Amino acid sequence: MDARRASRGAPVTDTVRVRFAPSPTGKLHIGGARTALFNWAYARRHGGKFLLRIEDTDPERSTKEYERAILAGLRWLGIDWDEGPDVGGPYAPYHQAQRIDRHRAAAQAMLARGEAYRCFCSHERLDAMRAEQEVEHQASAYDQRCRAVPLAEAERRAAAGEPFVVRFRVPQGSTSLVDHVRGDVTFQNAEVDDWIMVRSDGNPTYNFVVVCDDVDMRITHVFRGEEHLINTPKQVLLYRAMGAKPPEFGHLPLMLGTDRKKLSKRTGDTALQDYQEKGYPKDAVVNFLCLQGWALNGTQEIFSLDELVRNFDIADVSKAGAVFDIDKFRWLAGEYLRKEPIETLLDHCAPFAVSAGLVKAEELASKRAWLASVLAAEKERMHVYSDFPARIAYLFAKDDELPYEPDAEANARKHGTRAALLADFAAWLAPRLAAGEASASLRDAMKAWLQERKAKMPELLQPLRCALSGRAGGPDCFDMIAWLGPERSRARIASAVRRLA
RNA sequence: GGUCCCAUCGUCUAGCCCGGCCUAGGACACCAGGUUUUCAUCCUGGCGACAGGGGUUCAAAUCCCCUUGGGAUCACCA
Numbered sequence: 001m002d003a004r005r006a007s008r009g010a011p012v013t014d015t016v017r018v019r020f021a022p023s024p025t026g027k028l029h030i031g032g033a034r035t036a037l038f039n040w041a042y043a044r045r046h047g048g049k050f051l052l053r054i055e056d057t058d059p060e061r062s063t064k065e066y067e068r069a070i071l072a073g074l075r076w077l078g079i080d081w082d083e084g085p086d087v088g089g090p091y092a093p094y095h096q097a098q099r100i101d102r103h104r105a106a107a108q109a110m111l112a113r114g115e116a117y118r119c120f121c122s123h124e125r126l127d128a129m130r131a132e133q134e135v136e137h138q139a140s141a142y143d144q145r146c147r148a149v150p151l152a153e154a155e156r157r158a159a160a161g162e163p164f165v166v167r168f169r170v171p172q173g174s175t176s177l178v179d180h181v182r183g184d185v186t187f188q189n190a191e192v193d194d195w196i197m198v199r200s201d202g203n204p205t206y207n208f209v210v211v212c213d214d215v216d217m218r219i220t221h222v223f224r225g226e227e228h229l230i231n232t233p234k235q236v237l238l239y240r241a242m243g244a245k246p247p248e249f250g251h252l253p254l255m256l257g258t259d260r261k262k263l264s265k266r267t268g269d270t271a272l273q274d275y276q277e278k279g280y281p282k283d284a285v286v287n288f289l290c291l292q293g294w295a296l297n298g299t300q301e302i303f304s305l306d307e308l309v310r311n312f313d314i315a316d317v318s319k320a321g322a323v324f325d326i327d328k329f330r331w332l333a334g335e336y337l338r339k340e341p342i343e344t345l346l347d348h349c350a351p352f353a354v355s356a357g358l359v360k361a362e363e364l365a366s367k368r369a370w371l372a373s374v375l376a377a378e379k380e381r382m383h384v385y386s387d388f389p390a391r392i393a394y395l396f397a398k399d400d401e402l403p404y405e406p407d408a409e410a411n412a413r414k415h416g417t418r419a420a421l422l423a424d425f426a427a428w429l430a431p432r433l434a435a436g437e438a439s440a441s442l443r444d445a446m447k448a449w450l451q452e453r454k455a456k457m458p459e460l461l462q463p464l465r466c467a468l469s470g471r472a473g474g475p476d477c478f479d480m481i482a483w484l485g486p487e488r489s490r491a492r493i494a495s496a497v498r499r500l501a
Numbered sequence: 502g503g504u505c506c507c508a509u510c511g512u513c514u515a516g517c518c519c520g521g522c523c524u525a526g527g528a529c530a531c532c533a534g535g536u537u538u539u540c541a542u543c544c545u546g547g548c549g550a551c552a553g554g555g556g557u558u559c560a561a562a563u564c565c566c567c568u569u570g571g572g573a574u575c576a577c578c579a
Binding site: 021022023025055057058060061123126130133134136137138139140141165182183185187188191192193196198199200201203205206207209210225226227228229230231232233251253254256258260261262288291292293294295297298299300301302315318319320321322323324325327328329330331332334338378379380381382407408411443456457458459460461462464465471472473474475476477 | 502503504505506507508512513514515516518526527528529530537538539540541542543571572573574575576577578579
């Protein structure tokens with residue numbers, strides 16, 4: 001039966017148990033976040049359990065800081081877990097390093113059963129062997145020399161202190177795995193290396209512990225990146241050797257950089273945190289991540305976490321790698337940003353204005369209404385929260401030193417009447433502002449005023465826009481006047497009369 | 502190089518499993534027009550793909566084979 005067919009609808013077997021098993025040796029990779037999301041969605045869709053396990057077996061590079069950041073990142077996305085390092089569960093502990101006794105026992109048992117064997121070959125011999133294989137254009141694999149060492153002799157040599165690793169004894173035949181993304185895949189065992197299960201320092205390796213823990217935690221489905229596909233026959237063989245039923249798999253397409261290679265720092269930000277720090281709305285991140293390899297129905301691009309859960313199926317995930325399209329991501333971010341209620345949006349954007357030095361944190365409360373008014377107008381031009389300070393910086397410039405963008409100044413200078421008209425407008429405007437006339441009313445009055453003078457709108461408004469903001473585009477001029485207030489508006493126009501003369 | 506995976510617009514994808522509804526749909530980007538005082542938003546339109554070749558079939562983007570191209574992986578890292 002084709003696995004991709006079989007997975008449609010609710011599984012008829014045991015309760016689904018899936019996991020995400022990050023290694024706390026760095027920030028959460030954006031591809032890892034998607035893997036977590038798909039695993040989580042699958043569990044929620046099928047009423048199963050989603051668990052988190054920390055693969056901290058590399059003590060050199062693992063840190064608690066990274067672990068905390070990874071958990072925080074997942075929570076930020078809206079992913080929760082039923083079992084994990086912080087919430088516990090029936091198969092605790094959920095830190096891989098704490099399960100070492102179990103791993104050692106499993107290795108010992110396999111050694112005793114002959115499923116694994118000690119290998120005493122030196123690094124030098126292994127290196128020489130690899131070099132030779134490379135010359136011969138062969139796959140690099142252990143030549144199985146130590147398979148021939150009798151168990152008794154191996155134990156004697158080990159007891160005598162001779163260093164050794166434990167290798168898996170790959171049987172003959174072929175190995176198939178159930179893959180819900182790709183369809184079933186078969187490998188010839190002759191192509192599978194007698195891989196190392198336990199290092200010479202006694203620590204188990206990834207391929208070994210991941211299977212031990214997945215067996216112990218009753219994992220039913222393993223969905224992970226395609227780079228793991230080639231490891232999978234080793235793991236399937238190990239399940240069998242341990243007397244366990246292998247789970248079903250799903251190897252997710254890689255997320256690619258613009259060079260069509262596995263996404264790396266070379267072609268853009270790779271950490272989830274990078275996007276959080278740049279102010280991408282989290283729902284946009286979730287939505288975009290889903291779009292990399294999965295589609296709701298082919299026409300609806302924007303959907304919620306809830307819609308994902310209701311519609312997600314691992315069999316619908318694409319097989320081909322997806323180039324990370326930052327343009328589409330920014331578009332999506334803008335869509336979500338604009339949908340936010342203004343108060344919420346301000347909460348998200350304000351910190352960026354503070355860190356840019358435009359506003360002091362303690363001023364936030366007193367300036368809140370003003371900032372909200374500005375943001376409500378400027379959000380049309382924003383994609384991510386961090387766009388905010390650059391959008392509003394002109395409001396904080398010194399009035400007589402406002403930088404004019406070249407395009408803005410060029411637009412203003414197209415009009416020969418600019419200085420005179422601006423000066424007249426200033427005289428017209430002053431008493432009205434003093435009287436507290438509202439923006440909408442000013443706008444209408446300005447149109448009538450221009451008509452009397454037989455002047456077109458751009459003739460006034462382009463120089464005025466330059467005077468007020470120094471920018472070629474932006475919000476309505478009378479909104480800007482309202483934000484700046486009478487005195488600063490007057491000062492900026494007066495300054496422009498001189499500077500644009 | 503060995504092994505494994507993949508192949509629809511520039512990009513993300515729908516369609517493929519269950520061949521006809523496909524003169525291949527949507528979105529981003531791009532281009533043109535409209536709206537706007539400007540930019541942006543918004544609206545309308547345009548550009549643009551079944552990698553190639555063989556089969557099977559009345560009929561193939563859809564099934565099979567080959568070729569080509571791309572990717573992953575080959576650690577006492579996870």
